[in-house]
Amino acid sequence: MSAALTTADISRALTRISHEILERNSGSSQLTILGIPTRGADIAYRLASIIESIEGVPVEVGTLDITLHRDDLRIRAPRPLMETSIPAAGVEGRTVILVDDVLFSGRTIRSALDALGEIGRPERVQLAVLVDRGHRELPIRADFVGKNLPTAKSESVKVRLVERDGIDEVLIEGESA
Amino acid sequence: MRHLLSINDIDKDFAITILDTAHEMARVSEGAVKKLPTLRGKTVVNLFAEDSTRTRISFEAAAKRLSADVINFTAKGSSISKGESLKDTAQTLQALGADAVVIRHPASGAAHQLARGKWISGTVINAGDGTHEHPSQALLDAFTIRKHLRGGKGDLSGVEVAIVGDILHSRVARSNVLLLTKLGAKVTLVAPPTLIPPQAQAWPVTISYDFNSVLPHMDAIIMLRIQQERMSDLYFPSEREYSSLFGIDTERLALTKPHSILMHPGPMNRGLEISAEAADSPQSVVVEQVANGVSIRMAILYLFIAGSQESSNE
Known part of the structure; x- marks a missing residue:
């Protein structure tokens, strides 16, 4: 099976997204980048370091666990909580960039918006994802997309990152692959 | 249905999961909004047939921070003091639709009796039974x-x-x-x-x-x-x-x-x-033990009650 995104594709996509974020927000001074664990958090830290190297100033970055805000808690077995680390400056009045690896049903992002609301009231929230695979179940869209990957619902999209999996690649697995 | 009756009910890995979960729950207690929607629509009954301050209020605080409905039931001022049996009390709780019963009782084994008696369908959490376990x-x-x-x-x-x-x-x-x-x-x-x-x-x-x-x-x-x-x-x-x-x-x-x-x-x-x-x-x-008690009990309620609908259908 060939990779839908190779190491070079991922690197180029993240660099482009970083520039788009800076362009849309006129710089990084108001930005707080929050990744959704686990791989969304890895991507958030990568975006932050790319933006830092472009702008030459540190960027606020952290992680946001959404487990306790999921809407399937009453039907699925409880899962362990992941780490949440909000930068000291908080989110009040900031532009929060939520980061996840794959955008699918949109339910994770809905949960993330709820989780964020409990921490504070950001000025605005934007969404960056590495892959948008379609099949939305809620009226949610991404502001910054690495790659649109049309998929069948029966397929699954696997994002592998160096931090966790030793390699950067995106694979599509499943029936029609 | 999963119950927490004794430490023997949990293995080392799950014990560490509870501690890790409590660590994240502690963050909620420090936040501006001390409330999570996690157990919305679930009912937790605190059945306290013996005096308690810390355990009862920290289970109550934990359940409320997770948005569960809490019903407090203490021996004094309830039919337990009129001699009602544990079985009859349990059947009352069942009729109320309790998803979980947190029980404190002076008799060792009361929590086991409640869990094994098949009188209730909810999760039983032992909050201290006689000289047995806590x-x-x-x-x-x-x-x-x-x-x-x-x-x-x-x-x-x-x-x-x-x-x-x-x-x-x-x-x-x-x-x-x-x-x-x-x-x-x-x-x-x-x-x-x-x-x-x-x-x-x-x-x-x-x-x-x-x-x-x-x-x-x-x-x-x-x-x-x-x-x-x-x-x-x-x-x-x-x-x-x-x-x-x-x-x-x-x-x-x-x-x-x-x-x-x-x-x-x-x-x-x-x-x-x-x-x-x-x-x-x-x-x-x-004093810190009391604050940690709320975080631990949030972790217990989350891990034992959330998703319990699925397991009760099995």
């Missing part, structure tokens, strides 16, 4: 020890813990011995021989009758309350003698390692097992 207290003690001595991560391997006092009547001691040794801690029981249960010889612990010789080696010291209400016989000659041999005061505290912590599950008999100066010393984490 699992949530042991978990919060382990959480407190891990936070101070292990940086809030992993297990408790190599940590030296003394449990001092009325081991015989203490459900806290039983649950703590099971949990702390499961997590790799070395436990020493310190008490007069009359207050050590005979079966403790078979536990994976060291037993000592000499408090002073034990103190310099300990990382954490858990003082137990002398339970006058459970003492039908004379277990020691006088309170003064007990206090001078097995109570902790500032002189004894001076024998401990500087980083060691002093714990007590409450309520304290100041001047008997713990002096007022020791209870209020910088090494004392008694």
Whole structure:
């Protein structure tokens, strides 16, 4: 099976997204980048370091666990909580960039918006994802997309990152692959 | 349906999952909005057939922070004081649609009876049954020890813990011995021989009758309350003698390692097992134990109740 995104594709996509974020927000001074664990958090830290190297100033970055805000808690077995680390400056009045690896049903992002609301009231929230695979179940869209990957619902999209999996690649697995 | 009746119900990995979950729950308690939607629509009944302050209010606070509906049921002011049986009480709770029952009862085994009796379909959480077990207290003690001595991560391997006092009547001691040794801690029981249960010889612990010789080696010291209400016989000659041999005061505290912590599950008999100066010393984490109790109970309620609909359909 060939990779839908190779190491070079991922690197180029993240660099482009970083520039788009800076362009849309006129710089990084108001930005707080929050990744959704686990791989969304890895991507958030990568975006932050790319933006830092472009702008030459540190960027606020952290992680946001959404487990306790999921809407399937009453039907699925409880899962362990992941780490949440909000930068000291908080989110009040900031532009929060939520980061996840794959955008699918949109339910994770809905949960993330709820989780964020409990921490504070950001000025605005934007969404960056590495892959948008379609099949939305809620009226949610991404502001910054690495790659649109049309998929069948029966397929699954696997994002592998160096931090966790030793390699950067995106694979599509499943029936029609 | 999963119940928390005894520390024996959970293995080491799950115990660590509970502690890790509590660590994240603690963040909620520190936040501006102390509320999560996690257990919205679930009903938690606190069935307290025995007096309790800390355990009851911390289970109540935990359930409310997770948005569960809470019904409090205490012996005084309910039909339990009119002699209603546990079965009849349980059937009432079932009719109320309780998703979980947190039970405190003076009879050892009451929580097991409630869980095995098939009178209710919800999760049963033991909040202390007679002289048997008190699992949530042991978990919060382990959480407190891990936070101070292990940086809030992993297990408790190599940590030296003394449990001092009325081991015989203490459900806290039983649950703590099971949990702390499961997590790799070395436990020493310190008490007069009359207050050590005979079966403790078979536990994976060291037993000592000499408090002073034990103190310099300990990382954490858990003082137990002398339970006058459970003492039908004379277990020691006088309170003064007990206090001078097995109570902790500032002189004894001076024998401990500087980083060691002093714990007590409450309520304290100041001047008997713990002096007022020791209870209020910088090494004392008694008040913090209460705050940690809320986080641990949030973790327990989340891990045992969320998603329980699925398991009850199996």
